């Protein structure tokens with residue numbers, strides 16, 4: 135038995151590599167932040183070469199830390215920020231434009247045109263998504279429309295499109311393997327989630343040549359093997375899933391009705407709905423969950439665009455904190471927010487509002503509001519946004535959520551977790567390993583190569599570290615939520 139499974143977790147703000155042992159313990163980890171590019175208000179880009187080089191460097195660093203060799207690693211699982219769109223030349227491997235990041239709003243006008251042409255219902259029906267600039271489809275169209283010669287080269291078969299999983303696999307195999315998995319495909323707004331194929335009608339509506347799209351595979355199978363010198367040998371690449379679906383798997387939410395919420399750059403609540411593609415009546419989206427070969431599973435998802443990113447805003451733009459962890463102590467120095475609410479709709483509002491043009495606000499300011507209140511209101515805003523999607527999820531599923539399994543960078547914040555439990559009147563369960571996204575990718579790869587035999591075996595690895603129980607009166611909860619909803623209504627444009 136090999137010692138480790140490797141997870142490559144390519145997130146919005148950093149690239150990570152974790153080597154897990156069979157029990158899901160972290161044997162070694164390396165992480166590297168990379169540059170966020172904001173060319174204009176509401177636009178967000180990454181340099182695809184930065185994504186690739188940071189991922190390779192953490193891979194070699196994590197191995198070197200424990201002196202692991204390629205032969206110690208049973209397989210690699212890949213997980214990634216979803217929707218982020220990369221188009222590159224298949225002959226040179228050079229991107230034709232920066233990666234357009236999921237948060238980027240530049241294609242809102244294309245969505246408006248689709249809605250005006252009354253195409254939104256058809257897109258929703260086929261893809262499970264509420265048409266929005268968030269998804270990859272309009273981002274690809276934008277690149278083909280704006281980069282000189284790109285459309286012609288794409289039509290000639292010279293350009294390839296990939297989400298970050300595809301880009302990494304293509305580079306790890308030196309251009310030999312061009313694939314994505316069902317979870318990532320389901321975030322493009324080009325994939326028919328019921329028929330499980332690229333949808334010709336939507337491709338022609340957006341004028342995207344099919345020849346630039348990758349082959350779609352399950353989330354747990356061997357796609358190929360690494361072909362790069364840096365890691366000193368070949369390792370099978372045996373799993374891939376978008377980060378939120380990977381986290382659902384890593385939290386062992388294998389059964390219908392099981393739910394997790396991840397607090398990263400954004401917040402993403404997913405409920406496993408088994409083999410049923412449930413359509414939401416409350417502003418959630420239907421997506422494909424990490425699925426084994428031959429069986430497609432689905433999930434309902436509530437996507438909040440700005441969560442941990444608001445804490446980075448407190449640090450980088452307002453200078454109110456030196457680091458994210460400090461926000462916990464500062465928030466607890468005051469008893470409440472003194473009536474202030476922060477609505478961090480920096481890139482519009484996601485679920486359940488889907489308002490592309492809404493922008494953030496601080497509401498309820500009086501002379502006594504100080505910086506601690508603003509920090510606290512920013513942390514509370516994360517829990518309020520999650521509250522809104524939990525209520526939508528409960529209403530869609532008919533399930534009353536008594537527990538919420540959490541993970542992701544900002545789930546380390548005890549203030550947010552306690553406030554979350556209070557505002558939801560639900561018990562929040564934080565596992566020992568909050569690197570659940572990476573763990574999910576490791577499990578998917580491990581199942582494909584026989585490192586793990588079954589999901590039941592994997593479930594044994596889930597351990598509770600701390601639970602947070604509600605400690606707020608019903609009246610208090612009610613009035614705070616009313617205040618939040620008033621603040622959200624002030625910034626909505628529709």
Ligand SMILES: Nc1ncnc2c1ncn2[C@@H]1O[C@H](COP(=O)(O)OP(=O)(O)O)[C@@H](O)[C@H]1O
Nearest residue numbers: 145146147398399442443445458459543544547
């Ligand atoms: N102790 C903390 N309190 C609050 N937020 C935190 C804390 N630690 C990290 N974060 C936030 O978590 C986010 C990073 O989490 P991570 O799961 O790595 O996200 P991603 O995969 O989106 O890059 C950052 O936005 C950061 O501000």
Ligand SMILES: O=P(O)(O)OC[C@H](O)CO
Nearest residue numbers: 145146215216398399400
């Ligand atoms: O990088 P994260 O963890 O914020 O996740 C981003 C999501 O996949 C976007 O849909």
